[in-house]
Amino acid sequence: MLMQQEMMYRGMPIGGPSAEEARQRKLDRRASRRAGLFAPELLKAALWQSVVMLRPDIQWKNPVMFVVEVGTVLTMIFTAAQLMGHASQVSLGYLIALDVWLLLTVLFANFATALAEARGKAQADSLRKTRRETPAFRLVGHDQTEEVASTDLKTGDTVVVETGQVIPGDGEIIEGVASVDESAITGESAPVVREAGGDRSGVTGGTRVLSDRIVVRITASAGQSFLDKMIKLVEGAIRQRTPNEIALSLVLSAFTLIFLIVTVALWPMARYAEVYMQDYTGATEPVRSLGTDIPTLVALLVCLIPTTIGALLAAIGIAGMDRALRANILAKSGKAVEVAGDVDTLLLDKTGTITVGNRRATQFLPMDGYTAHDLGQLAAMASFADLTPEGKSIVELYGRETGTSSTALEGLLPPGARFIEFTAQTRMSGVDSADGRQVRKGAADAVVAHVQQRNGQVPAGVQKQVDAVAGRGATPLLVCDCGRLAGLVVLEDVLKPGMRDRFERLRRMGLRTVMVTGDNPLTAKAIAEQAGVDDYIAQATPEAKLGYIRKEQASGKLVAMMGDGTNDAPALAQADVGVAMNSGTQAAKEAGNMVDLDSDPTKLIEVVEIGKQLLMTRGALTTFSITNDLAKYFAIIPALFAATLPWLKPLDIMHLHSATSAILSAVIFNAIIIPMLIPIALKGVQYRPVGADALLRRNLLIWGLGGVIVPFIGIKLIDMALVSLHLIA
């Protein structure tokens, strides 16, 4: 019933500026998605923030970059010492160049994080626009209202919202029905119906009531609403590191420690070479090389430690949340998004997800002398006034089969016809013409009773035919014409186009799909087979869903589900990823760990892909970061010992200009690769549902092999540029 009402409202044209505004907002949002990652206003905010983040107490949270910062300070001290006249084997220009590029490395890293945060903020700001202060009418006593600011509302307050007003906060309708324009948060211009007592009682602050009057109990005080929490999350204000991020940080810290050992041990080893070369050349003092020059060793350390991923790790996490938000999903934590990538089983509601919302007429089965054409005409007549999707689909089917246009269909109606509306009591609808002709269509038993009441004949085979239709998962409607049965209209669930492919895609991703439906097992099985899902839960009660989830989890699987009703709440809470629809009840939203603003049941698939992308991006950039080191070694090691052990020249396979240019080139490459990879970090590495092995091969080739090759080219190019610009002696 609710669905029918909603569809009716949706069908209604909505005039006025609000629709226009909504469309505009939606377009804006799309544009912002397309707009470059480096929009000027974002850049400005991020640039300043990246300087602020140099503060050691902030930088400390990123151990890899903290090491770079400490190293930078160390080289600066050496530079200062040289400025004050301390002799050194390296030129002042080289030292200053090192200082600048090391500092830039830290700044680039901070910039990546700041930019991701700024993008999140921008996204949050567009959401926050809906949070502007609005007047609220708080109920005091029984019928009195007082006007207060929305920001003064507290949990438990009840407010009255009337046509045209903005709902002041998240809450639940306790009285009334209203159509609500939620375009402010979903971007969808079609209004939706919200009413007290059902599964669609939840309303979100900032949305506008288009018709009627409702009483809302506020469930989140100002600043504590769902949206507020989400805004804080994307802004990074309460960014908690996810388990996988913690594990990866540990690995990166360990690599940093290993390279610290390598670099520190290199000083005495280089010293040893300098001393024996003193003997060999007969010099008066050790033959110095960059191998014992501390700023150069700092440069080596910075090049070796995984700065690329260290710089982008936070940004990747924030961008994951941001991508979820762009898909109109509010995640309660970064962990929820990450877990989504691991999901093994998806619980999908049949209606609206696998099938188009409602049953549709697919066939006319005439009986007792009627032709299919006659039956269709009768059924269409009986359905003209029926605005339910089922009714409309009958008219459409007739029009399609006879090739009649909708205006021509109007002509079929006898003049002076009176429509009989569907009611829960009669379970029939139809039309009475002025000449007393009665056409009815409706549930099989109701129509049979109607015929018998008018002393009509019910042919013996009817029941059998009705059962046969029901048995294959379809719904039979009987049509009678003046007390005489004319035939059956078959209503069937219509699969959404492309669902089979989608499930196939999911299967390749390694996910099992389970269809949840209230249908009887026979119908459920038939539809499950058609749709190509892996399993189904028929006659699903909330307990059955919960039980299924528990069973899956007991065998080690992670389960994702979507739900809207209060009775979904336990299952949503039990599921590892529980996505509540924004249209759903507050209880459902509280229980889940994500809310889908679009209330789109296929969103689960997107959630899983976002989760996988998040993990993949981390893995790919870590691999890239570590494989890069090989080329840096080939640039730096020959340079380190060039002055002491001239015979190591053959190791300089890139033929770099000089020792200092080699080291600077490596440091510069190491720094600029960070901003160059920011787009990848923010957009994520593309996920393809091709199975783990193929995906691994692909990513290994791109990020593993690519990571080995790219820096050889990059460092050589930078070296050539430095020479051609005469920046290096």
Next chain:
Amino acid sequence: MWTLPLLVFVSTVVLAIPLGLYMSWIFDGRYRAPRWLHWVEEQIDVGPRNWKQYAVALLVFNVAAFLVGFAILALQPLLPLNPDNKGMLAPSMIFHTACSFLTNTNQQHYAGEVHLSYFSQLLFICWKMFITPSIGLAALVAIIRGLRGDSHMGNFYVDLWRGVVYLFLPLSVVVAVLLIAGGVPMTLEGNAAVATLEPGAMGMDGQGAAKPQEVARGPVAAIVAIKQLGTNGGGYFGANSAHPFENPSAWTNVLTCLCIILVPVAQLVMFGRMLGKLTQAVIIFGVMLVLSAATVVWGISYDSLQPNPALTVQASRDYAMVDPASPGGRRLLNVPDLVGLPVDQSLGNLEGKELRFGTSAGPTWAAFTTNTSNGSVNCMHDSLNPLAGLAPLVGMWLNCIWGGVGVGLINFLIYLVVGVFLAGLMVGRTPEYLGKKVEAREMKLAMLAFLIHPLMILGPTGLFTVTDWGVKTTNNPAAHGFSEILYEFSSASANNGSGFEGLADTVGFAADDKEEKVPQRAWDIACGIVLIISRFVPIIAPLAIAGSLAAKKRVPFTSGTLRTDTLTFGFVLLGTILLLGALTFLPAAVLGPIAEHLGPLPFGN
């Protein structure tokens, strides 16, 4: 040339399959022991243990074994079976030797025939040689139980018993008998006195009579068998398997060479069998085989197929050196030409080789003995061509190509966990191995185990290259001297025990422990500490990982799961090992063998 390594590889694989199956049968307790053995087993079986209890039992036993070992060595002059009256050993050497044999390393700063009595050889050396590989194997078996999700890790003492009594004892008896047949002595009599052909070749005694030659001998076959089988490597004689009494002929050379990698290969079969996932073991085997073959081929190519550069003609070369004092800031460094010596070099570098084994026997053995943590030698590693010397170094740096009994595969699993973590992320899932999620705790432990090795090699090497401890004890200058220091710590940290040699690291008897022996004492103590840390951290941490994985729920396998038994993952493993190895040790390799190879040879004015 290539027959020897091929023969060893093929026969090892053929023998390792049944042996590995036997080992899994033993350690899964599916045998029925004779009554008296069963009685002993019942006495020591204190029930199944979790990983912490298992680790504690392992540590307690090792502490006890250390103390007993230390006591035996320290009391050597008072103990029986000492026909040649070996005296009191220097304290630092006792400490080093006790550590070395406790950790299955058998790094020797002493020479067996000079410093040890038969009692010490049999009750200290031989005993340790049996228990230490069994301890490593016990740890591996416990880890396998954790990986396959058993409710407990087994019992350390029972596993130790099974390793010693059912595996190494019977295996050693067979090998020892074959060795005796091949001419290896087995006696408790003192040194043989032989009249030299040339009278007076050994000097004259006080009465003016010619001194006889003292030929050291003893219970050699027993020790050589377990030395090879248990990746021990500590020779009965200082010359190790180059000594004609340890390794008399080409036939015993093939046999003992095969024994080096036999159990380390067989443990892969055991791993696959015990997990019930043979393909997992096959992929690991494949990766190890590639790496092992690469080190053998590398060694032979740069040693048996290349002349000794020090004997070869070299043209004069000039190098530009930075020199602010010279005009233009540069001056030329001339490396003068070298006249070739009239030596036939068609058989490659023959310096330090035992030709009775064939030309490629040296580098082949060098590769195998460092692939595993065996450490016995049949040629002078110091005399390998510089680049050929890189092969044993690489083996010890990676320390996971076959590896030591038990611990080799454990080390490999650490690389595997790192590989799984990176590859797992790249397929878009929280990484998992054998259906268990690899998370922060596992990674913390894995990285701890991983970074001990570079820390224990590079740290002390750095320290010794700038102090008299290192500088004063190398017998060669320049890069080669650096390699000697680097090799010694690599050998210690890999628990390998082979020596590059050319390092004066022997203190000797307590009577010789004089003021000038400080650097030698430093070697003893530094190596001793490295040995202990590098042995136990990489055993305990993986035990903890296995314990934590065992407690996790098994995640079902889907097409989105990273498979660890595919060729692709084999490449991931190979890449991870080579890359991490290169990134950690490339600078040291450049300053050692590579600098020596590219620089003037022989070095010096």
